[in-house]
Amino acid sequence: MSESERSKASGVSEARRARGSRGESEACALLTLARVSRRYQMGSETIHALRDVSFTIDAGEYVGIVGSSGSGKSTLLNILGCLDTATSGEYRLRGTDVRDSSDDALSDLRNREIGFVFQTFQLLPRTTALENVELPLVYRGVRAGERRRRAREALARVGLASRMRHRPNELSGGQRQRVAIARALVTEPSILLADEPTGNLDSATGREILELFRELHEAGNTIILVTHEPNIAAQCPRALRMSDGYLLDDGPGSRVVADLMVGVRL
């Protein structure tokens, strides 16, 4: 399945394809969304945050999700991250149907399969970098010694070997985000889910973080990065463009963003 094939697929046709090819693509498809919708009830009004979104992401991909605020990209991220479940449609993560999972099962899925990186870092205050990184392992029930060892490894991987004993308020923004990435990596999750990871960083530091993501991708990690900045999405090998809850475009980042810009210019 080439990038060009995928690039022209609309949401609906992709859903059909995902369903049709499930049998043979199960082996490499990490996650599959089939006609996923998410509706909220706000008083008497129904908000369609996601409408019939379908796509497949394979292990090892680096996918940007781009869209303006209110486009549904955050909702999509929450569903992908098992923080939220679809109102209708099917979301399969490594063959597990997520929609029918209990709250405990969702917690365990997040713990095992997902590594979150947030715009605001979301580190625990008054807690050292090392302990922050250990946190997901705590909820997996890993013993203290093993936890410490793996957290050290993860911190070394993001270049923070010398800052393990520092607390978040003693670290720069870029360093904080590196701690958060180490926390996401430490469980060796199936997907690294980053929500505007450079949004709170200056552009130089942001570039460093994106470089780190690129390295992690090259090392074999699956990365999904949500952004509203087209130039970040353009650097992704693949990008999904969201608007008004629809998946409008799916293809190589540079092409999707070029089309987006044309659209903006028109």
Next chain:
Amino acid sequence: MSVMGAIRRVMGAIGRVIGAIGRAIVRVAVRQGVAFVTALRGIAANRMRAFLSTIGIAIGVATLMTIYGLTAGLTSSFTRQLAMLGSNTMYVSSRPWVIRGDWWRYRNRPPITRADVAALRRRGDLLAAVAPVADAAAEVSYRGERIGQVQVQGTTSEYIDTSTLKMASGRFLSPLEGAGTGQIAVIGSEVAERLFKQASPLGARIALGPQRFTVIGVLVPQGKAFGRSLDNLVIIPIDTFGRLYGMRRDMAIAVTAVEGALLQAEDQIIEILRTERGLGAGDEDSFSINRQSELLKIFNQETAALFGVALAIGLITLLVGGIGVMNIMLVAVTERTREIGVRRAVGARRRTILFQFLSESALVTMVGGALGTAVGMLGCRVIDRVAPISAELSPGAAVGALVFSALIGLVFGTWPAYRASRLDPIDALRFE
């Protein structure tokens, strides 16, 4: 071989099951253990607030502990004093020992006299021992050593049979001496110690008022009751007592019933004394019979009422304290909403969050409980020293207080912890 193989397979399966169970236990232990450590850290981060919120609990626990200590002290004082009486013994006196409100009814009762004693001796075939007891307080001295406010009791030889008094050395009054006016005395252990130190008091002549008495016996120590020593005592013959302090003094009669006939003996005493005192059919008794079990019952009722009121006050304090802790925990949950979101995002289950906040509130109240226990123990010490009542706190009571305060934390922490566990992770992460 195939049998060995089967055994090996079964053993392997058992091993795997045990391994899986072990891992599950470790997993739970790690999660909850860390939740506990997290809770500790949460408290440490807000030491002042935790301390303030726990003061209510501390006050409540201190109140309860002091009351408990006081009640325990009172009860043990009372039972100790009663133990001296013996369970088969009644005390006949002009007024009941415990008067509850209606004291005017007893105001004009005539004193108990030697005639009453004589009547009981003469006609009471169910009475194994009858001994008049008169009380006074006086100074006792021996070679310049003085003790003030010693309890002086005038009685007869039968007194020792009505009580649980025992001789440590020497002997009690003999029947002849008890009836006579000899200048002899049996002394309590405290009097012996203070006047004679290590020396034997037997045969020594102690001074009681203007007269001198030869010590013929020393009693076994009986301890303290209501802050007063029961061993600060001198017993002399009743007639000698009468000459010293006056014959017309009100006295009591200690009466021991024959074995197994306590109630019949009481009826007999009433019958004999009513006849002796010439009371008509419609007249009230002009004397009272005090029994150990009766006293204990009255005492228990009185202390139960006291204890009940105090318990209610303590519990209300704890309720207020508990609500304070609940309030603080609700604030903590709100403050740490994002933290909860992060924990949920990285895989904490609801009940792990629940446990974290429950252990935090239980810890806070336990600290309060420990503080309160310490204050309560100190309070009991002070009361024991300063006031004429004793207060005792057992280690068991302290442990109980800690467990109880932890329970309060669990109860009042449930709502905040539940709220924390029910937070939607998405909203929690976005919380500003």
